[in-house]
Amino acid sequence: MTFLLYAGPLALAAVVGYLLGSVNWSIILTWFFKNKEDIRKYGSGNAGMTNVLRTVGKVPAALTFVGDFLKCVAAVLLAVLIAFLFSAFSGAEYPPEFPSVMKYAAGMACVIGHIFPVFYGFRGGKGVVTAAAMIAFTDWRVFLLVLLTFAVMFAWKRIVSLASVTCAATYPVYAFLLTFFLSFRRDGAPLWYLLFATAAALFVGLTVLIKHHANIGRLLRGEEKPVILGRKK
Secondary structure: OOHHHHHHHHHHHHHHHHHHHOOOOOHHHHHHHEEEHHHOOOOOOOHHHHHHHHHHHHHHHHHHHHHHHHHHHHHHHHHHHHHHHHHHHHHHOOOOOOOHHHHHOOOHHHHHHHOOHHHHHOOOOOHHHHHHHHHHHHHOOOOOHHHHHHHHHHHHHOOOOHHHHHHHHHHHHHHHHHHHHHHHHHHOOOHHHHHHHHHHHHHHHHHHHHHHHHHHHHHHHHHOOOOOOOOOO
16 A cells, blocks of 8 residues: 555656657647658757757747746646645655655656657657756756756857756766755755655766767767857758
8 A cells, every 4th residue: 555655646747747748849849830840850850959949940949948848847746736636635644755756757757758759759859958847846956056067068169969968967966966965964854865866867867868879979079060159050
């Protein structure tokens, strides 16, 4: 019974997150703005915001960013609602960290859905924007560090992929350090929560890095192109 009280809401949050993640806005908006074309046939072939910016335009790229961000926001907020409803109807008293665990579960599933969308033949994007939303709504302190890292790297090189892989690599480090010192040491969160939050961050960071393997190769060879602001490439 105890297992079902935890596995039930976690599984439901993961399913909701995955289905929302599978709604790929780069594919939808490119179809709308580019005469029913598939973004995966253009540019890098990636179903993501940067490819939309390069091959379709600024407006659809901005809308793609908003859509891919908000779908993960919806996933984590629904996960909190699911946790509340399970607690209310079952009468179970979940630990105070459980809503955050639900957020992580929904957020990770949303990232996976974005990368492997069931609605689009499991060929999606690289999960950067969706992962950013997950980070923002699981721990805003970690998000500020990740955002600062992205801003510094992009301002330096103007290469989105470089900024993205740097954030993916540093995210687990930031998550561990802040959860350890602020949640575990200062606020008394249990050890299992520190381990879970770190493992979730490591999973997302590694997933994004793996999806960027081709970009990493081009970066090492000096072939990755910067984003030129002010005109469409």
